[in-house]
Amino acid sequence: MFSNFDFDVIRRSLPYLFEQGMTFTLSLTAIATIGGLLLGTLIAMMRLSSSRTLSRLAAGYVNMMRSLPLVLVIFLFYFLMPYVGQWIIRAERPITVGAYSSTIITFTLFEAAYFSEIMRAGIQSIPRGQVQAGYAIGLDYREVMRFVVLPQAFRNMLPVIFTQTIVLFQDTSLVYVLSITDFLGAASKVAQRDGRLTEMYLFAALVYFLICFTASFFVKRLQARISIIR
Amino acid sequence: MNYNWNWRIFWEQTPEGTGSYFSTLMNGLEVTILTALCAWTVAFILGSLVGIARTLPSRLPVMLGNAYIEMFRNIPLLVQLFIWFFVLPELLPRDVGTWVKQMRNGPFVATVIGIGLYMSSRVAAQVTAGINSLPKGQRMAGTAIGLTTTQTYRYILLPLAYRIIFPPLTSEFLNTIKNTAAALTIGLLELTARAHAMQEFSFQVFESFVAATVIYLVLSGAVTFGMRHVEKRLAIPGFNEGK
Numbered sequence: 001m002f003s004n005f006d007f008d009v010i011r012r013s014l015p016y017l018f019e020q021g022m023t024f025t026l027s028l029t030a031i032a033t034i035g036g037l038l039l040g041t042l043i044a045m046m047r048l049s050s051s052r053t054l055s056r057l058a059a060g061y062v063n064m065m066r067s068l069p070l071v072l073v074i075f076l077f078y079f080l081m082p083y084v085g086q087w088i089i090r091a092e093r094p095i096t097v098g099a100y101s102s103t104i105i106t107f108t109l110f111e112a113a114y115f116s117e118i119m120r121a122g123i124q125s126i127p128r129g130q131v132q133a134g135y136a137i138g139l140d141y142r143e144v145m146r147f148v149v150l151p152q153a154f155r156n157m158l159p160v161i162f163t164q165t166i167v168l169f170q171d172t173s174l175v176y177v178l179s180i181t182d183f184l185g186a187a188s189k190v191a192q193r194d195g196r197l198t199e200m201y202l203f204a205a206l207v208y209f210l211i212c213f214t215a216s217f218f219v220k221r222l223q224a225r226i227s228i229i230r
Numbered sequence: 231m232n233y234n235w236n237w238r239i240f241w242e243q244t245p246e247g248t249g250s251y252f253s254t255l256m257n258g259l260e261v262t263i264l265t266a267l268c269a270w271t272v273a274f275i276l277g278s279l280v281g282i283a284r285t286l287p288s289r290l291p292v293m294l295g296n297a298y299i300e301m302f303r304n305i306p307l308l309v310q311l312f313i314w315f316f317v318l319p320e321l322l323p324r325d326v327g328t329w330v331k332q333m334r335n336g337p338f339v340a341t342v343i344g345i346g347l348y349m350s351s352r353v354a355a356q357v358t359a360g361i362n363s364l365p366k367g368q369r370m371a372g373t374a375i376g377l378t379t380t381q382t383y384r385y386i387l388l389p390l391a392y393r394i395i396f397p398p399l400t401s402e403f404l405n406t407i408k409n410t411a412a413a414l415t416i417g418l419l420e421l422t423a424r425a426h427a428m429q430e431f432s433f434q435v436f437e438s439f440v441a442a443t444v445i446y447l448v449l450s451g452a453v454t455f456g457m458r459h460v461e462k463r464l465a466i467p468g469f470n471e472g473k
Contacts, residue, residue, distance in 0.1 A: 067404070067450035069411030072422045072442055079435045083233055170306035176415060184309060197316045205309045212304035 006196055010203050013190040021186030022207075024100075028107060028182065029169045035108035036168075037161065040115025045145065047120055058116070065113035070174055077106040078178055099178045111168055118160050122153030159223040166215050170208065183207070239434045240441065251428050251438075258424030259445055265341055265420060266407040272346025273406065274399075277353025282383065284354065285361045295354065302351035307412050310348055315340040315416040341413040349406050356398050360391035393464045400457040404450055421445060 047058035065073070081102055082094035089095070097105075126149050134144035154161075173184040181189065184204055191200035240252040248254060284295035302310070315337065319327040333339060364387060372382035392399075414423035425442035429435050 064447065067408075067447050068443060069408040069422060069446065071411040071414065072425070072439070072446065075422065075426055075429075076439045076443065079429065079439065083435070170304075173306040173308045174412060176308060184306070188312075197312075198320045201309065201312045201317050205305045205313060208306055208309060209301070209304045213300060216300075216304065 006194075006199055009190065009194050009196045009199055013186075013200075016190065017183065017186045020181050021183035024181060025169070025172050025183040028104060028172045028175070029165065031104055032107035032111050032168055032172075033161075033165045036111030036115045037119075039108065039112035040117075041119045041150065043112060043116035044119035044123060047116065048123060062113045062116055065110055066117075070110060070171055071177055073110050074103065074106050074174060074177060077109070078102045081105065099175075099180050103175045103178065103180060107168070107172065111164075114164055115161070118157050118164060119153060121160075122157035123149055125156055126152055156226070159219050159226060162219045162222070163216070166212050166219070169215075170212065173208075233436065234434075235436070236434055237437060239432050239437050242432070244428075245431050251432065254424050254428065255421065255441055255445065258419060258421035259449070261338075261418065262407065262410050262420040263449075265338060265345070265410045265413065265418065266403075268342040269345040269349060269410070270403055270406045272342060273349035273353050273402075276347065276350035278357050280350065280354035281357025282361070282388075284358045285387075287379070295358075299351045299354055302347055303355075307345065307348050307409055308415060311340060311344040311413060311416055314344045337413065337416045337418040340416055341410065341418050345406060345409050345413070349402060349409070352402050352405070353399065356395045356402065357391065360395035361387055363394060364390055390466065393466050396457075396461055396464050400454070400461070403457075404453060407449065407453070408446075 043058045043062065046054045047062070049055055068076075078097075078099065081097040085091070085095040085097060086093065130148055130152075131144055134148045139147065172182055175182050176185050176188065179185065187200045187204040191197045240255075241250050243249065244251055244254055280295045280298050283291035284299075286292065318340075319330040321327075322330060330336070368386055368390065369382060372386045377385065410418070410420050411422040413420060414426065419427075421442055425438045428441075429438040432438070
């Protein structure tokens, strides 16, 4: 079965796979995690706010994003962003948005919906008494959030946030549909150039597996440590 | 925005001569639903078996079940689809491989297997969680009245566990529907693929993707609405309350 395997094709393409492919995959994961988390926290605060308009707006956004397949959202943003950009800056013609910047924006906006659900659960896990205590000692809403609620919510949700980041890391492979050279994109380009689909896709699977397995192992340990503290 | 809106595009004929754009989108929706249902059947059956195995008293099935989950959960769905579609036929004996490659429904079969196995690891995790959430006394009571392990599962643990995990299973089913969109990469002509093709032929970017978006929203809305009714009937008093 492995007799006519060409392991050398993997060795030859290692620099390309990791320097170009994996670098993009990891930076997209990092940017979308940080951006998604910041935006997601804002959305979660909107959703829990006393203003009904804000809370409905946030809920609508989150529910819509969560009902759509990521592949569709990637296409949607990639094709629509030039027109929306044109409309915003009142340009003469549709602006050019490259595939790279388009995916970064897409993933940040898409993941914000998922992170906002995590942060909402985190904020709700803080007992009301803490918020009331914060107001009682004279803090305003921003200070209560900034110094009392969010730090604790964030810490409680850390394992879930990391798990979501692992999911996000796997989902970045979907940028394949825009022919971007992420890790899978790089593997697939080599595979098609050299006619070595078997070796390259199995190798890609192995690399993804090792990274995700190791990462989720550490998340499990973190979770065990955090659950003892509480 | 100087964009040429043309909402009547849906009633125009496609250049392939296969009917109106609207009917191709509906075909796509059909493929999406059919694929999701088949993949869900695979996921539900395998996921239940693996999930149950992880709660058995002996250690070997637990370890095998854990390995199964880690394996399918830690590889991106797209890579798994590529392996089923591109790699598997190469690894089979030559004649079988050729036969698989020439299969007319190749992308469909690969998607059902790929998404089915991928989702089965998630279903398995839910089934295990459901069984483990039951009070220990349930299992002990079963043993005490002389039931075998099989009987305990069949008559006591599983009926309770499935009713408890019904809500999370609903959302896993919704995920299955969404995941079918990834199969456009191996040539499955489901809804997203049809919207993409429509955009390419007609240049009506907005209309194509807005239509697909609306169809997905309606589909997931309908599933959620239907399941909520079933959920209410299945809820066990005393479990999951206040959630």
